[in-house]
Amino acid sequence: MALTLLRGIRTQTLLRANVGLFGTTQRLPLAHLTTRVESVQTTEPKTVPKSIQQATKEAAEQKMQGFEAVIGIETHVQLSTITKAFCSCPYDYGSQPNSTVCPTCMGHPGTLPVLNTKVVECAVKVALALNCEISMTSKFDRKQYFYPDLPKGYQISQFDIPIAEKGYLDLDLPVEFGGGHRRFGITRVHMEEDAGKLLHSESGNYSQVDLNRAGVPLLEIVPEPDMRTGIEAAEYGAEMQRLVRYLGVGNGNMQEGSLRCDVNVSVRPIGQSEFGTKVEIKNMNSFNEISRAIDYEISRQIRLHKESQADEIVQETRLWDESSQKTFTMRKKEGLADYRYFPEPDLPEVVLTSEYVDEIRNSLPELPEAKRRRYENMGLSMQDVIFLANDDNIKYLPTIRSNSSSIGLGKPSCRDISLAR
Numbered sequence: 479m480a481l482t483l484l485r486g487i488r489t490q491t492l493l494r495a496n497v498g499l500f501g502t503t504q505r506l507p508l509a510h511l512t513t514r515v516e517s518v519q520t521t522e523p524k525t526v527p528k529s530i531q532q533a534t535k536e537a538a539e540q541k542m543q544g545f546e547a548v549i550g551i552e553t554h555v556q557l558s559t560i561t562k563a564f565c566s567c568p569y570d571y572g573s574q575p576n577s578t579v580c581p582t583c584m585g586h587p588g589t590l591p592v593l594n595t596k597v598v599e600c601a602v603k604v605a606l607a608l609n610c611e612i613s614m615t616s617k618f619d620r621k622q623y624f625y626p627d628l629p630k631g632y633q634i635s636q637f638d639i640p641i642a643e644k645g646y647l648d649l650d651l652p653v654e655f656g657g658g659h660r661r662f663g664i665t666r667v668h669m670e671e672d673a674g675k676l677l678h679s680e681s682g683n684y685s686q687v688d689l690n691r692a693g694v695p696l697l698e699i700v701p702e703p704d705m706r707t708g709i710e711a712a713e714y715g716a717e718m719q720r721l722v723r724y725l726g727v728g729n730g731n732m733q734e735g736s737l738r739c740d741v742n743v744s745v746r747p748i749g750q751s752e753f754g755t756k757v758e759i760k761n762m763n764s765f766n767e768i769s770r771a772i773d774y775e776i777s778r779q780i781r782l783h784k785e786s787q788a789d790e791i792v793q794e795t796r797l798w799d800e801s802s803q804k805t806f807t808m809r810k811k812e813g814l815a816d817y818r819y820f821p822e823p824d825l826p827e828v829v830l831t832s833e834y835v836d837e838i839r840n841s842l843p844e845l846p847e848a849k850r851r852r853y854e855n856m857g858l859s860m861q862d863v864i865f866l867a868n869d870d871n872i873k874y875l876p877t878i879r880s881n882s883s884s885i886g887l888g889k890p891s892c893r894d895i896s897l898a899r
């Protein structure tokens with residue numbers, strides 16, 4: 479179990495500033511490209527016609543018109559712990575408003591938070607799966623802002639010492655989008671609590687507050703600004719969802735808000751080293767919408783650059799509107815300094831032991847990337863590899879014939895598995 483030791487209130491200033499999406503520029507090498515396509519029934523690999531990939535690439539380049547997009551996608555993963563992060567209330571999505579609340583998660587004065595150690599366990603699992611360096615000692619901080627669904631007036635989060643940093647996530651792009659392997663850097667993983675929810679009346683005259691979600695544990699995962707297209711960002715989000723489900727730390731349902739993706743987009747002329755002004759996009763409810771919202775925003779910013787109106791690109795939060803397929807201004811974005819972070823005085827530091835971390839490492843299941851590489855080495859096509867690794871419920875592994883390099887897909891076949899599950 480995690481050891482939590484009280485080391486007193488920290489008074490040192492918060493020195494580490496490289497916590498922003500564009501704070502560090504560490505790049506990780508891309509692995510090999512995979513372009514083979516074949517069906518399960520055939521043993522002869524077929525090659526994707528070059529023209530499809532070439533046309534996709536050329537269309538994308540033409541659309542960019544000498545500009546390059548830099549995309550970040552901050553993911554919030556809601557953890558499926560039995561109780562909330564700092565109190566003993568349960569959380570059941572869809573339950574009667576304000577039915578799973580207590581003085582602690584309602585922010586009553588005089589209440590004290592007590593850390594749920596399952597939150598730490600889930601965070602370490604995700605951090606290890608993302609190949610991160612684990613902070614053996616981390617701490618919580620208060621992120622202060624006002625909003626009606628946040629009765630305390632601050633969110634318990636982690637600022638300068640997150641539980642994990644400097645990892646990466648590997649994925650394979652679907653063949654229909656050009657295929658290829660990608661590695662995206664992970665800047666940090668930190669633990670925090672969720673806020674409540676506002677329910678707006680149809681008339682728009684009033685809103686009601688539901689605090690059931692207040693205090694539910696979240697992991698925020700911030701990647702390096704390595705993505706360049708909407709497809710890459712959407713596939714990153716989809717891989718994060720797979721990872722969460724494989725690890726069993728959350729259900730990853732976007733419709734329930736269990737997996738939320740906040741996207742940052744900026745463009746800059748190719749060759750320019752500084753980043754352009756980044757714009758945040760919210761309100762996407764599927765990976766498909768994420769992809770389209772990013773592509774729209776890239777086009778909008780490039781158009782403004784080309785019309786010499788680049789000063790109209792301001793740091794702001796924009797909402798994706800699915801019906802019009804456009805983004806709209808929601809509000810100007812606060813800077814980090816506005817939150818006035820300071821160490822949470824009511825919680826001790828989180829101190830882990832190497833035995834604890836090793837125990838969790840040894841308990842990890844086979845993860846999507848390892849499964850894809852194993853299937854690929856068995857000779858399956860990339861299309862089938864991606865299909866099989868998409869679902870952690872697919873447990874059956876085709877056997878390899880000992881006297882042949884081909885795969886025994888006799889009974890049942892991979893197609894049978896997909897139908898049977």
Ligand SMILES: [Zn+2]
Nearest residue numbers: 565567580583
């Ligand atoms: Zn509570």
